[in-house]
Amino acid sequence: MNSNVKAITQKRTGTLVTLFSFCLLIMILISSSMGYVDIGFKEISNIILWKITNNAEFVSDIPEKFRVIIVDIRLPRILTCAAVGGALAVSGALFQGILLNPLADPYTLGVSAGAAFGACIAILLNLGAYFVSIPLFAFTGAISTLFLVIFLSESSNNPNSAFSSNNLILSGIITAAILSAGISFLKYMADEQVSVIIFWLMGSFASKTWMDVLAVSSFLTIGFFISILFARDLNLISLGEKAASSLGVDIKKVVVVLLVTGSLLAAISVSVSGIIGFVGLLIPHMVRLITGPDNLKVIPLSMIAGATLLLFADTITRAVLVHEIPIGVLTALIGGPVFCWIFKKSQQK
Amino acid sequence: MKIKVKNLSFAHDIDKNDGAKTKADKTINNFNIEFTEGKFYSLLGPNGSGKTTFLDLLTGFLKPATGSIFLDNQNILSFSRKELAKKIALVSQDYYINFPYTVKEVVTMGRHPYMGRFSSLDKEDINIVNDVAATTEINNLMARKITRLSGGERQRCIFARALCQKTPVLLLDEAFSNMDINHSFNLLKNIKKQIKETNITIISVFHDINFASIWSDKMIFLKKGEIIASGSPEKVMTEKFIKRVYSIDAKIEHNKFANAKQVYFSTN
Numbered sequence: 226m227n228s229n230v231k232a233i234t235q236k237r238t239g240t241l242v243t244l245f246s247f248c249l250l251i252m253i254l255i256s257s258s259m260g261y262v263d264i265g266f267k268e269i270s271n272i273i274l275w276k277i278t279n280n281a282e283f284v285s286d287i288p289e290k291f292r293v294i295i296v297d298i299r300l301p302r303i304l305t306c307a308a309v310g311g312a313l314a315v316s317g318a319l320f321q322g323i324l325l326n327p328l329a330d331p332y333t334l335g336v337s338a339g340a341a342f343g344a345c346i347a348i349l350l351n352l353g354a355y356f357v358s359i360p361l362f363a364f365t366g367a368i369s370t371l372f373l374v375i376f377l378s379e380s381s382n383n384p385n386s387a388f389s390s391n392n393l394i395l396s397g398i399i400t401a402a403i404l405s406a407g408i409s410f411l412k413y414m415a416d417e418q419v420s421v422i423i424f425w426l427m428g429s430f431a432s433k434t435w436m437d438v439l440a441v442s443s444f445l446t447i448g449f450f451i452s453i454l455f456a457r458d459l460n461l462i463s464l465g466e467k468a469a470s471s472l473g474v475d476i477k478k479v480v481v482v483l484l485v486t487g488s489l490l491a492a493i494s495v496s497v498s499g500i501i502g503f504v505g506l507l508i509p510h511m512v513r514l515i516t517g518p519d520n521l522k523v524i525p526l527s528m529i530a531g532a533t534l535l536l537f538a539d540t541i542t543r544a545v546l547v548h549e550i551p552i553g554v555l556t557a558l559i560g561g562p563v564f565c566w567i568f569k570k571s572q573q574k
Numbered sequence: 575m576k577i578k579v580k581n582l583s584f585a586h587d588i589d590k591n592d593g594a595k596t597k598a599d600k601t602i603n604n605f606n607i608e609f610t611e612g613k614f615y616s617l618l619g620p621n622g623s624g625k626t627t628f629l630d631l632l633t634g635f636l637k638p639a640t641g642s643i644f645l646d647n648q649n650i651l652s653f654s655r656k657e658l659a660k661k662i663a664l665v666s667q668d669y670y671i672n673f674p675y676t677v678k679e680v681v682t683m684g685r686h687p688y689m690g691r692f693s694s695l696d697k698e699d700i701n702i703v704n705d706v707a708a709t710t711e712i713n714n715l716m717a718r719k720i721t722r723l724s725g726g727e728r729q730r731c732i733f734a735r736a737l738c739q740k741t742p743v744l745l746l747d748e749a750f751s752n753m754d755i756n757h758s759f760n761l762l763k764n765i766k767k768q769i770k771e772t773n774i775t776i777i778s779v780f781h782d783i784n785f786a787s788i789w790s791d792k793m794i795f796l797k798k799g800e801i802i803a804s805g806s807p808e809k810v811m812t813e814k815f816i817k818r819v820y821s822i823d824a825k826i827e828h829n830k831f832a833n834a835k836q837v838y839f840s841t842n
Contacts, residue, residue, distance in 0.1 A: 325672050454691060461683055463673045469667045472633045473659030473687040518673035
């Protein structure tokens with residue numbers, strides 16, 4: 226009987242992955258067709274087939290303008306957005322598992338503040354003209370913050386439990402607070418540049434290129450693979466350090482690997498698109514309501530759901546609203562109330 | 575499986591600038607003791623006497639400052655974590671779980687040391703989980719969320735998880751503290767049976783001296799990080815020892831019904 230139950234749940238996860246992927250695909254198609262110029266699904270699929278097969282027959286009757294809009298403008302933005310959504314959601318699931326706290330998110334450890342600080346410096350030094358410099362500074366800021374936080378939370382007493390979740394959260398909050406003050410100072414120094422900083426901080430997917438797609442999706446692929454590899458260990462860590470250790474988990478190794486993975490995913494996301502809140506917090510929560518807390522299911526489903534929902538939000542701000550509002554603001558405005566609702570509901574159960 | 579502890583010392587809060595350690599700072603001070611297979615050992619002593627720390631050293635969760643622990647003549651530090659998890663299981667004092675796993679998921683995690691990264695449960699794993707669930711009487715809890723159970727029920731699930739590890743050594747850290755007497759006795763009877771059948775070794779921390787006296791083959795009394803007595807209940811459970819360990823007056827008698835020495839306290 227038990228093996229039957231298992232088979233059913235495994236099948237169910239498979240079905241869910243298929244279903245979610247299908248939704249994502251539909252969302253990508255819908256999003257590609259929407260915008261200043263409406264482009265039909267048939268044209269879009271033909272353009273995509275043309276790009277994949279390199280067979281010019283597919284696009285013989287499609288105007289050059291449409292091809293440029295889809296291939297050079299919409300698809301890079303859409304795919305960057307989907308990859309960032311996936312990366313933030315996976316990162317959120319990892320942090321919630323490592324910090325034993327369902328309320329943790331990719332930014333709990335101050336990674337976003339670090340990235341923002343880096344980006345502010347780049348903007349202030351007027352390096353924005355070189356197109357990689359803001360992302361590069363943001364990324365460096367995020368990674369340096371991560372290592373500072375790890376350094377702060379390491380205690381020499383107990384080699385195994387060097388990263389207690391309390392230590393990590395506290396170090397993260399302190400570091401983020403200092404960096405926020407630093408950002409305020411940089412804004413104060415920035416004079417007329419201040420609007421650039423503010424807009425960057427609110428997040429946007431406008432004018433993303435295939436370079437961005439490549440950068441985020443390669444991080445996401447590697448990060449996802451590592452997360453799945455350690456998903457079962459992450460499950461055990463949520464039983465508590467001592468229990469996990471006695472069940473054969475090398476806690477320090479697993480925590481360091483997943484901490485770095487989660488932070489890299491957050492860092493690459495922030496450096497490409499600015500700070501987008503609530504995706505990393507909300508998506509794993511929603512997925513857990515469907516699958517239960519098993520990370521072997523939560524991580525893949527969160528990735529796909531995160532991609533779909535962030536793309537949905539970005540499509541609204543890009544193609545539905547009269548004026549494009551920053552995506553970070555939109556996700557907070559939608560995600561905040563939704564989170565409150567889920568949170569309240571899960572309390573009542 | 576034989577456990578040999580040699581010159582084992584450990585201190586919390588190691589101050590690197592101040593290498594000189596006084597004896598009083600040590601949580602575990604120069605333990606020399608052997609545990610043989612097929613025996614039930616109980617660890618007793620006041621709070622902070624080093625019982626839990628000693629178990630943590632046995633599982634390799636803490637690293638000794640000096641001295642070593644051998645499992646069948648092999649230093650436990652030379653085992654990989656997963657190998658060690660096949661030898662020693664622990665029911666820890668802390669059984670709080672923050673995520674709403676089902677009991678079945680939690681109990682099944684006891685098979686983790688035997689599973690590859692991507693392999694799922696095989697038939698043997700499932701049989702073991704089902705057997706353990708039956709003997710620990712948690713069949714009716716299996717589908718429920720661990721976060722919704724009472725303390726005693728959760729403790730039984732954690733116990734079941736440790737039994738699923740099928741280890742020759744089982745460490746219990748106040749594993750019965752929240753269980754009712756019926757469930758604790760059933761579990762202990764089951765363990766006694768396993769000791770007979772498969773020759774496993776049990777080391778259990780108890781606070782209840784009478785409880786320990788009924789079940790143990792050997793009692794080990796700790797105080798301030800030192801072993802001050804070890805031997806059969808008949809031998810070490812004396813009024814003098816209880817006074818020395820807990821600084822409290824006690825009366826000890828052999829109780830016919832329990833067929834063991836029992837201790838009585840008075841408020842006077």
